[in-house]
Amino acid sequence: MKTLLRRAGLALPVLLWALPAFAEDAPKLDSGDTAWMLTSTALVLLMTIPGVALFYAGMVRKKNVLATMMQSFIITCLVTVVWMVAGYSIAFTNGNAYFGDFSRFMLNGIADKWDQPFILGAGTDGAVTNTIPETVYMMFQMTFAIITPALIAGAFADRMKFSAMCAFMVLWSLFVYAPIATGCGRRRAG
Numbered sequence: 001m002k003t004l005l006r007r008a009g010l011a012l013p014v015l016l017w018a019l020p021a022f023a024e025d026a027p028k029l030d031s032g033d034t035a036w037m038l039t040s041t042a043l044v045l046l047m048t049i050p051g052v053a054l055f056y057a058g059m060v061r062k063k064n065v066l067a068t069m070m071q072s073f074i075i076t077c078l079v080t081v082v083w084m085v086a087g088y089s090i091a092f093t094n095g096n097a098y099f100g101d102f103s104r105f106m107l108n109g110i111a112d113k114w115d116q117p118f119i120l121g122a123g124t125d126g127a128v129t130n131t132i133p134e135t136v137y138m139m140f141q142m143t144f145a146i147i148t149p150a151l152i153a154g155a156f157a158d159r160m161k162f163s164a165m166c167a168f169m170v171l172w173s174l175f176v177y178a179p180i181a182t183g184c185g186r187r188r189a190g
Contacts, residue, residue, distance in 0.1 A: 027117050030131040037136045044143035048076055052150045060158045068157050075150045075169050082173045083142045090174065091181035092141065094123060098179045110134055145177055 053072035057065045079087075085106050093100030104110055118134035121127045130137060149169045156165070 027129045027131055029115065029117055029133065033131045034133065034136055037132050037140050041136070041140045041143050044140075044147060045076075048072060048143070048147045048150050052147065052154070056154050056157050059154070064158045067162070068153075071153050071157070071162070071165060072150050074162075074166065075153060076146050078166060078169055079146045079149055079173050080142060082170055083138075083145045087145055087173055087178045088138050088141065090178035091145075092120065092138075094121065095182075098182060100182060107138070110138065141181065145173060145181070148177055149173060 049072065053069040056072065057069045060068045086102070088107065089102045089104035090100050093103045095101040114133050114135055116133070117129055117131050118137065119127050119129050120137075149172060152169075152172070153165065160168075
């Protein structure tokens with residue numbers, strides 16, 4: 001019993017020192033989380049541009065290698081613009097179960113709180129506070145919005161007109177990917 005009290009007495013100063021860390025209410029930006037998310041964003045982007053582009057270029061006939069690599073690059077450019085204009089707002093803002101409320105249309109207001117953690121699902125019962133800025137979160141989610149249609153391009157590599165591929169990827173990103181990402185965001189936040 002004496003040893004137990006002695007051990008508890010030794011642990012008490014450590015617990016009292018750590019108590020303020022547990023009492024913090026407002027989350028703060030974490031530079032480690034932000035750095036890891038930016039690193040992850042770069043890695044996913046590297047999977048698309050050189051990774052998927054070279055992989056699919058190696059699977060087609062020699063005369064279509066450049067066109068297949070160009071598809072991955074153009075998909076990256078198209079989906080980046082689509083995601084920044086409407087995709088992010090459809091997927092990760094409050095709205096109904098399928099579409100967001102378009103409050104971030106053309107990234108409206110995303111830079112207002114660039115130095116504060118953002119709240120996914122703000123104003124709802126299942127709001128989740130993150131320790132990264134919303135701009136970093138948007139870029140991380142954008143890389144997955146980019147790589148998904150780039151992977152789809154492997155199904156029709158060498159067999160689809162370039163203009164049709166561009167139109168299909170824009171429509172698919174807006175009407176298939178963004179609502180599905182909405183559902184995943186709602187489950188995570190709610």
